[in-house]
Amino acid sequence: MVKSFFLFCLLLATYAGVPLVARAQQQQDTLYQHLQGVEIFGKPAEVFAAGSRIATLDSTYLRTYISSSLAEALQARTPVYVRTYGASGISSVSFRGTGASHTAVLWNGLNIALPSLGQSDFATLPLSGVGEVAVQHGASGSTYGNGAIGGAVLLSSPAYTGKGFGGELQQEVGSFGRYYTNAAVNYKNQKLSVGASAFWHLAQNRFTYRDYARFGAPERTQENAEVQQQGFTQDLTWHLSPKSYLAFRSWYTSTDREVQPSLGAAYQNANQLDKNLRLMAEYNLSSRWGETNIKTAYFSDYLQYTDVETHSETAIKTYQLQAEQTYTYGRQWSLRGGINLQHFRGDVDGYGGAVEENRSSAFILFRFDPSQQLNLSLNLRQTFIKGYNPAPTPTIGANWNFFSQSNHSLYLKGNIAGSYRVPTLNDRFWRPGGNPELKPEQGWNYEGGLRHVYSSGDFLIESEATVYYMLVDNWIQWMPTRGYWSPVNLQKVRSQGVELSSRASKKIGGVALGATAGYTYASSEQVASYEGPEELNLQLAYVPLHKATLSTDASFRSWTFLGYLMYNGLRYTNNNNTSSLPHFALLNLSLGKQFKLGQNKLLATARVDNATNTDYKTMQNLPMPGRSYTFSLRFTIP
Template sequence: MIFLASFIQCLFLGMGFNNGIPEEGLKNSFILDSIGEILPLDTVELVPVEVFSPSLEKYTYGQLVRRMKDDDLESFQGLSLSDYLQQRTGLFLRQYGAGMLASLTMRGTSAGHNAVFWNGLPINSPSLGQTDFSILPIGGFDELYLHFGSGGALYGTDAIGGAVHLNSKLKFGQGHGLQLGTHAGSFGRWNQQVQYGFSSEKISLRTRVYKNVAQNDFLFRNIAKPGTPIERQEHAAFQQTGISQDLAFQLSSDQLLSSSLWYNQTEREIQPVIGSNTLDEQIDRNLRWVMDYFKFIGKATWNFKTGLLKDHLIFNGSQNSTMQLFLIGDLDWEISPGISSKSGIRYTHIQGKLSTYSAQEDRLELYQSTNLSLSEDLHVSINLRQFIYEGNFAPFTPSLGMDWLILSNKGQELKFNTNGARSFKVPTLNDRFWEPGGNPDLAPESSWNAELGVSHIWRRGSLMLNQRLTHYQMWVNNWIIWLPKGSIWSPENIREVHNKGLEYFLDADYKMENWTFELQGNYNWTSAINQSEITDNDRSAGNQLPYTPVHKFQTLLGIKRGIWNTYVNYQFTGSRFVGTDNQDIIPSFQLWDWGIRMREIETTWIKGSIGIQINNIMNTSYQVMRLRAMPGRNYQINIQIKL
């Protein structure tokens, strides 16, 4: 099965994958990106080669891009990306139940105002305009980057509040390796994953197969019944299966070809709201494929990419399918010391066959990025993008960012960051073509963003402290809202919103002999105020947007000694308004989690880890979305074995 999948992908290696290899990438051998190291089994001594530096960070001076830790991702194997983001990042996700729809909001924007990328391809649904983070398993990718704030000039449509990047990762020169993983937990949760990889100096391949199952039959308090009795959740099970295949070929000393394929299928019983007994069901089938060709010429890197995304959603038997085909080319080169440039073009063809309509669309994007090093301490990024769809020009999208190193001595570094940018969101296919009610005359949503930040790194002996504080202001115009027109709902460019807030990030560690103490923290203060009256009788002007907490806080204290690692995680989510009139409120909630893990358990042939987690230790009864029950205290065990 594994070798058949590899053979099939080799046959079709004319279609697509991007990892953004830098110009230094092919001096001796290549790298790409792969979760965990694959340990060699044969007797040939090979030297692993890693030369990867994601291009998405290169032109982001003045902006915040965070790379999540590999160890954290490994400890969440068997869980979804929504589980990880909710527990470890301080971001707010609108979760409609355990394993149900989970949509991300960044800086007070909507679920459709965040771009999501897999190996450089935008994977937001063209019909819905967003991504369901609950059906993205952590085991399906290797690296996770979060871009906070406006990214339209870098990434295109949707990146008003931020962007999420999921990357695959391969290595050359590692030989054979087999990795097995299993995860079990409360409420019928079970996961198994098998990974096989092989790499030499010229070729690297890896295949992963996984299956996730959960009954989600947890106990909850039924507030819709007199006396609020404790009941067991019904009709909330899900099952997920998937396979991914990654390949890379070193064609010559200055050429690289790589390809990735990912198929993911999720079947869910849709958890009803409290007090209801609906029996909705949904199936999601997602096929993603990408291939990259890299050519290195001196200090220049040519990248040609092609990719295919096919999404098929079946809701209660209703069929909805979309297909996206991508052709991308760009040149990234160092013009002179202190000046680098990236120029590119992206073409997208979209086809949609939905339950009430069919549509197709062609998109063209031209983009230019430039880095200027004005001195050793002052660096500037300038990004420009023009997006065209079906002959319509989206707003021209520039951004200007700056990093200024103010102080660097005696073990500390103080840096000033600022950025101004414009972003946009093209109306979705459903917004324009849904029958009845779609509005083909909708204008793109548009935003202006300004932010100012300061970052400080302090080292003294065995103590390291890294923190960053950012203040941002954002103005979003032409926000699309669906409104009733008689018996039919139709979208309009109505809402104007002013967002502002503070973001604080802390990473600290202290080493003492064999002990390491870690402290991580995230705090978000978010104001997202509607500035316009939607209807004549509307009372939403001046109010906070629904389901947007003003306060969100997360902190983790970890202790490591040898192969042992334990942590306590705390998260606070402030109260949220249910409606635009700000009358009904969902109370704030606090969650405590604890875990212990034994890493790098090693014998002659086996290397592994085992971890135990207890989530919601206090057995808190809470809701993220109104009348959507969430699980109480639950237990999980995670075992990873590498052969």
């Protein structure tokens, strides 16, 4: 019945002629929002995340690196750790020493993680498909639901601001057989906002590397690592009245990639094809009873893996419905209540038959501002899944501006949050190895920090320090057993660490300068075990203790310069800490020049990635590219 209801909603939206949604409430896409006169930091859902650390990727970087994947953007501009399986493989993201399945990924407010894996492949999420990227650190299960143990990545569709017609065409070429083409068009008037874009990307990845698996470490050319990707987005918003709108969005990506072989491994001619389609319809109404928002969505995720011995297919259909009601009273408080319904159907060769599952949750989010200096939030979510009995997940947070004098402001922040994660479909149903007796993960996150803002004229500096402590019971991890791998519950994992960041900007004459620095220390260890003490109090595999980033940007008249330096510390490749990958640092640089062609603009950009030609690996025995050059032209019609 739930599935039929979802299908009815989607068919109704399509029949009504709603061809595809844009971001309707443009005023809510800005970094700062106003709640009845009270200034609030964050995007709509983040309004209820007082005391949490939230960062938004700057638009200049997103436009410069539009041909990159979301994985590359997060690695360069945030303190999260990105694990990339070679030059053509999947990419996963982890916050604060947690795993990839502990990161919630939301597209316009709905979770898009694959229920089979419990995570998203960030290599299949191109930047050309999103308009804004934000990350929330720490547990946020009460706000974003299942899987938000380490953090959440929040993606929004592009927002179209200018009235009338606009468009863009971009062509890019680069080293190692890299080509990229992107075209976009949009139109907006008082009633209608429409936008569409399409892209094509080819990366042959024929770079040279040292083969340390062979005697003398000879130089070789990488083979079987080509990636070809194409996709489109379409967004439409129709304002039915000044207080209501109807919207429809779509995002399709096809990724065909050769699976890069490990050093010393036999050539398997492995290939992986991913096809991801996301459709969403949204209705929003503002009335004296508050704001009503209803979203219904259909996601289709298909994966085909082949090699000389294997042919495996995975087809996952997801149906979602989310309804929210938000009521704001005066200048002091806002209350949001809602429900989320999900239906999954998995046709996976590894399951031995189709699997279906329903999940639902009810949540209530409360924001209270007793004064302009103090913001409080209290959230609660209860999830319902057959066969499991998750405990309610609460969050309580506070943000206190306890000192403001002259040009200085100091904020004290903190929160306590519960989280949970139900075993994925693969965890339970994969044959052989699936374990239907797995317990769900349950965690608690404690964090506190200090934020300082100094502003004087056109000089601004903002710094933040956060400490956190997290405990996760029944952490799920796949382990080798009886000739195959199977998931087991580790009794308890502890993650603790420090996050530091600072951003400064200044105008000197006609030059605008900016710099951002960040550092994270993340200790993640198993501290209790059901099986024994063999691997207790050791750093978990592929979790670096240290990560640091430094980025700079400068603009003068029609010139723009961007540079960033990223450092990843040593990473162990197993949980007993007997082997590791060394630390490395990457330097990327870009220089752009804008030309005016009447009312239109032409931007020429030259980039150097891995400028120091560092020899590094993100996964054991999988080489990564050395220094590469990219040149692009982007023609824009305002």
